[in-house]
Amino acid sequence: xxxxxVATRVIPCLDVAAGRVVKGVNFLNxxxxxxxxxxxxxxxxxxxxxxxxxxxxxxxxDRATMYATVTATAEQVFIPLTVGGGVRTxxxxxxxxxxxxxxxxxxxxxxxxxxxxxxxxTRFGAQVLVLSLDVKRSAPAGRERYPSGFVVTTHGGRTETxxxxxxxxxxxxxxxxxxxxxxxxxxxxxxxxFDLELVAAIREISxxxxxxxxxxxxxxxFAPAVAAGADAVLAASVFHDGLLSVGQVKGxxxxxxxxxx
Amino acid sequence: MTTARPSVVVFDxxxxxxxxxxxxxxxxxxxxxxxxxxxxxxxADGLVVPxxxxxxxxxxxxxxxxxxxxxxxxxxxxxAVLGICVGMQVLFSGGVEGGTETEGLGEWPGIVERLDAxxxxxxxxxxxxxxxxxxxxxxxxxxxxxxxxxxxxxxWTLEPYGRFAAPKITWAEHGERFVAAAENGPLSATQFHPExxxxxxxxxxxxxxxxx
Numbered sequence: 001x002x003x004x005x006v007a008t009r010v011i012p013c014l015d016v017a018a019g020r021v022v023k024g025v026n027f028l029n030x031x032x033x034x035x036x037x038x039x040x041x042x043x044x045x046x047x048x049x050x051x052x053x054x055x056x057x058x059x060x061x062d063r064a065t066m067y068a069t070v071t072a073t074a075e076q077v078f079i080p081l082t083v084g085g086g087v088r089t090x091x092x093x094x095x096x097x098x099x100x101x102x103x104x105x106x107x108x109x110x111x112x113x114x115x116x117x118x119x120x121x122t123r124f125g126a127q128v129l130v131l132s133l134d135v136k137r138s139a140p141a142g143r144e145r146y147p148s149g150f151v152v153t154t155h156g157g158r159t160e161t162x163x164x165x166x167x168x169x170x171x172x173x174x175x176x177x178x179x180x181x182x183x184x185x186x187x188x189x190x191x192x193x194f195d196l197e198l199v200a201a202i203r204e205i206s207x208x209x210x211x212x213x214x215x216x217x218x219x220x221x222f223a224p225a226v227a228a229g230a231d232a233v234l235a236a237s238v239f240h241d242g243l244l245s246v247g248q249v250k251g252x253x254x255x256x257x258x259x260x261x
Numbered sequence: 262m263t264t265a266r267p268s269v270v271v272f273d274x275x276x277x278x279x280x281x282x283x284x285x286x287x288x289x290x291x292x293x294x295x296x297x298x299x300x301x302x303x304x305a306d307g308l309v310v311p312x313x314x315x316x317x318x319x320x321x322x323x324x325x326x327x328x329x330x331x332x333x334x335x336x337x338x339x340x341a342v343l344g345i346c347v348g349m350q351v352l353f354s355g356g357v358e359g360g361t362e363t364e365g366l367g368e369w370p371g372i373v374e375r376l377d378a379x380x381x382x383x384x385x386x387x388x389x390x391x392x393x394x395x396x397x398x399x400x401x402x403x404x405x406x407x408x409x410x411x412x413x414x415x416x417w418t419l420e421p422y423g424r425f426a427a428p429k430i431t432w433a434e435h436g437e438r439f440v441a442a443a444e445n446g447p448l449s450a451t452q453f454h455p456e457x458x459x460x461x462x463x464x465x466x467x468x469x470x471x472x473x
Contacts, residue, residue, distance in 0.1 A: 004434055005387055006435060079458075102457065207379065207380060
């Protein structure tokens with residue numbers, strides 16, 4: 001077996017509600033940060049390797065708005081587009097792919113009914129299915145329930161599930177997840193860096209690509225996530241606030257010897 | 262000399278992100294139609310066959326839409342066809358997924374198999390090694406292209422034949438070497454997604470359109 005020259009991806013994530021980009025600090029306070037199509041075009045021009053839309057309200061009315069946003073973006077931005085949030089059924093996936101998504105993120109619906117992962121992967125292939133995990137470090141007393149020390153949460157981290165994060169990641173991969181988007185609830189919004197131990201723990205067991213998410217706040221935060229095993233790094237507010245550009249992040253990665261496009 | 266935009270049909274048989282392919286081709290300078298109509302698909306200046314999902318499902322879908330006949334008729338007339346991703350894989354003799362071998366369209370010899378790599382799917386932007394006389398990669402041979410697949414053709418076994426021009430094969434590597442693109446007379450194909458490969462992908466599509 002030989003190597004691969006595949007580049008580490010830099011992925012801006014746009015949290016979208018009612019057709020507008022928002023980013024919550026620890027998911028609790030939503031703050032408007034612009035038009036998703038315009039932002040996606042900006043990131044494309046900056047050299048983004050992929051764009052992720054997260055539908056954070058996912059009400060019935062907002063769904064139609066989201067589909068229009070996806071289509072408008074896919075028509076102008078010629079890089080892969082992942083859409084997550086509120087995906088509950090195979091029909092939701094059919095619809096998202098039809099309006100222009102390349103990959104679909106599934107989170108709480110897969111926790112509620114893991115067979116959904118198998119159904120999507122069987123129908124469309126593992127490559128369209130990104131399993132999103134919102135992960136928290138468990139309290140020391142929780143070690144018996146969560147042997148890895150990491151617990152899967154829902155509702156933006158407010159609700160702990162019964163699932164150990166590593167066990168759930170392993171199961172989802174077996175069921176057909178083609179990529180893992182690992183979001184640290186502890187780190188999210190802190191701008192203090194990714195949870196490197198979490199990334200490393202997931203990498204350890206994952207033969208599918210791992211996207212590190214949550215905590216990016218400065219240029220020096222990205223290379224350590226790659227060193228910990230991430231195939232891609234995802235960030236939101238640092239890009240939306242104009243604090244960092246995609247190009248700057250890539251420059252910082254390159255300076256640390258990471259292969260980027 | 263005509264300045265008319267070439268007409269391209271993106272074969273819309275239910276297996277691929279056809280809208281992205283159509284928009285990228287428009288951006289590259291084509292008049293694009295999304296259809297599975299056989300006559301339209303045969304008559305267009307160029308035909309793009311996208312493909313996403315399992316090899317067996319894509320072959321079945323393509324045959325159900327008579328895509329195999331459309332491809333054969335076009336190639337018999339020396340008319341350009343471009344396969345993308347699984348739309349490339351099904352052009353080979355067969356594919357093995359989950360231990361089951363499925364017959365492909367058989368335009369090229371060889372069996373598509375799972376890559377041996379530590380991380381699969383191969384998902385992301387990779388470099389390619391294109392021959393100097395490649396038409397598709399003219400001006401973009403040093404760029405990266407977006408791949409997302411677990412299966413690939415690991416050997417090119419079609420030898421130059423008589424007076425036929427030698428096929429131009431472009432390679433990439435993920436765990437092992439595999440065919441990233443092939444240019445063989447009117448039949449071309451890419452394992453990566455040019456329609457998702459940013460400006461480099463648009464340029465590659467423009468190169469293809471220029472050959473029509």
